[in-house]
Amino acid sequence: MWRRVTSLSPVISTSKPASLDQAASGFKIWRSSFSTETPTLVKDGTTSFKERNPFITFVLGGPGSGKGTQCQKIVETFGFKHLSAGELLRREIDSNSEHWSQMLNTIKEGRIVPSEVTVRLIQQEMESSDSNKFLIDGFPRTEENRIAFEQLIGLEPNVVLFFDCPEEEMVKRVLNRNQGRVDDNIDTVKKRLKVFEILNLPVIDYYSKRGKLRKINAVGTEDEIFEKVRPIFSACDSVKLKRYLKTSRHLRPWKILPILYVSQSISVCQ
Numbered sequence: 696m697w698r699r700v701t702s703l704s705p706v707i708s709t710s711k712p713a714s715l716d717q718a719a720s721g722f723k724i725w726r727s728s729f730s731t732e733t734p735t736l737v738k739d740g741t742t743s744f745k746e747r748n749p750f751i752t753f754v755l756g757g758p759g760s761g762k763g764t765q766c767q768k769i770v771e772t773f774g775f776k777h778l779s780a781g782e783l784l785r786r787e788i789d790s791n792s793e794h795w796s797q798m799l800n801t802i803k804e805g806r807i808v809p810s811e812v813t814v815r816l817i818q819q820e821m822e823s824s825d826s827n828k829f830l831i832d833g834f835p836r837t838e839e840n841r842i843a844f845e846q847l848i849g850l851e852p853n854v855v856l857f858f859d860c861p862e863e864e865m866v867k868r869v870l871n872r873n874q875g876r877v878d879d880n881i882d883t884v885k886k887r888l889k890v891f892e893i894l895n896l897p898v899i900d901y902y903s904k905r906g907k908l909r910k911i912n913a914v915g916t917e918d919e920i921f922e923k924v925r926p927i928f929s930a931c932d933s934v935k936l937k938r939y940l941k942t943s944r945h946l947r948p949w950k951i952l953p954i955l956y957v958s959q960s961i962s963v964c965q
C-alpha cells in the first residue's frame with residue numbers, strides 16, 4: 696500500500712506560510728524579476744474582462760487524479776474553454792520563453808512556479824478567448840496561487856471540482872501515462888504528492904468552507920466518473936437564467952415559473 700512520503704526537505708518546508716511560499720517557487724531572484732503591477736484588464740478598449748462576468752470553474756486533485764481527462768469530457772459536453780495551468784507552463788518552456796529553464800527545473804522537482812507567471816498566462820488565455828465559461832485545471836495549487844488570481848483577475852471561482860483519488864491509484868495512472876512528461880517518474884510523483892498534501896489541500900479546504908467545493912470520488916472508469924460530474928454542469932447550464940433572475944426588475948408570473956423550476960439546480964453552482 697502506498698503511503699505519503701515522509702521527508703522531502705529541502706524541496707519543501709512543512710511549516711509556516713512564508714517558508715512554504717519560498718518552497719513553492721524556490722527562486723527568490725526569479726520571482727523578484729516579475730512585475731507585481733496589476734495588469735490592465737481592459738479588452739477591446741471598452742469592456743474589462745471582469746465585466747464579462749465569466750463563469751469560472753477551478754479543477755483540483757492530485758497528480759494523475761484525472762483532471763485533464765474529465766476536463767476534456769466537460770468541454771465536449773458543455774462547451775467550456777479548458778485552460779490547464781501545467782499545460783500553459785509546459786508551452787512556455789517549449790517556446791524557450793524567459794525563465795524557461797527555471798520553470799523546467801521547478802516542474803522536474805515537483806515544485807510550484809511563482810504565481811505571477813501562472814496567473815499571467817491564465818489571464819492572457821482568458822482575455823483572448825471568446826468563451827465566457829472556463830475550466831481552469833490544476834489551479835490554484837497553493838494559497839499564494841489563489842490570492843494572486845483574486846488580486847490580479849479580481850474574480851473568484853463559481854465552482855471548484857475536486858477529484859479525490861487514492862495515492863496508489865494516482866501513482867499507477869501517472870506512471871502509465873506515457874506522454875513524455877518530465878515529471879512522470881516515481882521520484883517526481885512522490886514530491887508532487889507531498890506538495891499536493893501540504894500546499895493544495897488547504898486551498899481545497901478553503902473552498903469547502905465557502906460552500907464552493909464539489910468533491911468527486913475519482914475511482915472508477917472515466918465514464919463512471921463523468922456521470923458524477925455531469926449533474927454539476929447540467930445545473931450550471933442554467934446560469935444565464937440565474938443572471939436573468941438577478942438582473943430583471945420586471946418579471947411577469949409566466950416568466951418566473953420556469954425560472955423557479957430550474958432555480959434549485961442553479962443553487963448547486965453558486
Ligand SMILES: Nc1ncnc2c1ncn2[C@@H]1O[C@H](COP(=O)(O)OP(=O)(O)OP(=O)(O)O)[C@@H](O)[C@H]1O
Nearest residue numbers: 757758759760761762763764868871872915916917
Ligand atoms: N478513471 C480513470 N481510470 C483509469 N485511468 C485514468 C482515469 N482517468 C484518467 N486516467 C488516465 O490516467 C492518466 C492521468 O490522467 P490525467 O492526465 O487526466 O490526470 P491529471 O489529474 O490531469 O494529472 P496531472 O495533474 O499530472 O496533469 C492518463 O493516462 C489518463 O488516461
Ligand SMILES: Nc1ccn([C@H]2C[C@H](O)[C@@H](COP(=O)(O)O)O2)c(=O)n1
Nearest residue numbers: 780781782805806807808833834836
Ligand atoms: N498552478 C500550477 C500548476 C502547475 N504547476 C507546475 C507544477 C506541476 O507539478 C506541473 C504540472 O502541472 P499539471 O499538468 O499536473 O497540472 O506544473 C505550477 O507550478 N502551478
Ligand SMILES: [Mg+2]
Nearest residue numbers: 762763779781
Ligand atoms: Mg493534467
